[in-house]
Amino acid sequence: MNQGRIWCVVNPTVGLPLFLLGVAVIAFTVHFAILSNTTWFGAFFQGSAG
DSSP, X not given: OTTGGGGGTSOXXXXXXXXXXXXXXHHHXXXXXXXXXXSHHHHHHHTOOO
16 A cells, blocks of 8 residues: 555544545535536436436
C-alpha cells in the first residue's frame, strides 16, 4: 500500500469515518442533482418503464 504512511498523520479512527462521510455526501449530492434536473429519474425510481 503506497499511501500507508497517511495513518502516521491522521488516526484511522478519525480518518476512515471522515472519508466514508465524504463519500456519502458526494453520493447524496449527485443523486439529488440528478433527481432535481431530470424528469425520467424519478419515474425510474417509482418503477415506470421508459
